[in-house]
Amino acid sequence: MTSAHPIIEGLFETHINVRNLEQSMDFYGQVLGLELAHLEEQRRIAFYWIGGRGQAMLGLWETPPEEVATQHFAFRTSLEKLHLAAAYLRERQLTGYNFLGDGTDVPMVFGWMPALALYFRDPDGHSLEFITMLEGQPRPELGVISLEAWEALQQD
The missing domain is CATH 3.10.180.10 (2,3-Dihydroxybiphenyl 1,2-Dioxygenase, domain 1)
Structure with a gap:
């Protein structure tokens, strides 16, 4: 059943697994120029704004190398x-x-x-x-x- 007014208006965030959080933070922050939104050092996750604050977000989760597809x-x-x-x-x-x-x-x-x-x-x-x-x-x-x-x- 389709709705005349779908509830989904866009994609706000996506998350990927990375082998090395600092290396990935350098890539997405320094190389690509994304703005760091939040870093949780203990959980080994960093969030970056895409398209400006509040527009969309990318989450980087450090995981063991064998779990990074x-x-x-x-x-x-x-x-x-x-x-x-x-x-x-x-x-x-x-x-x-x-x-x-x-x-x-x-x-x-x-x-x-x-x-x-x-x-x-x-x-x-x-x-x-x-x-x-x-x-x-x-x-x-x-x-x-x-x-x-x-x-x-x-x-x-």
Whole structure:
């Protein structure tokens, strides 16, 4: 049964397991620039604000290495900032890659959304993504294509 007014309005927080809390705090706080919201040293957990205080939160839980399974999540950004993402990652000695895994850090469009995305990894191997929604109607038949190809199709 669907409701005309769904109770879920967005995703507020997600949590991941990390091998070394200090290393992960350095990565998310210093390298990516997220604001530390709260640190519980005894519980070995740190919380970071995403998109500003009160917008969304990421929790980092230190766990034994054998319990750290890689996960995936995406950071929403603007189209303008996504154009800068590859250089942003390189400046931080991080390797960006696209969904095609073609050895480049050129963002690609998912036609079914449509959205432009670029991936990278954290110190524990978690798959992270910068993503922005694009103008236009979803085109799932296009699969994954370049932004240039997407833009050319939007002009037709």
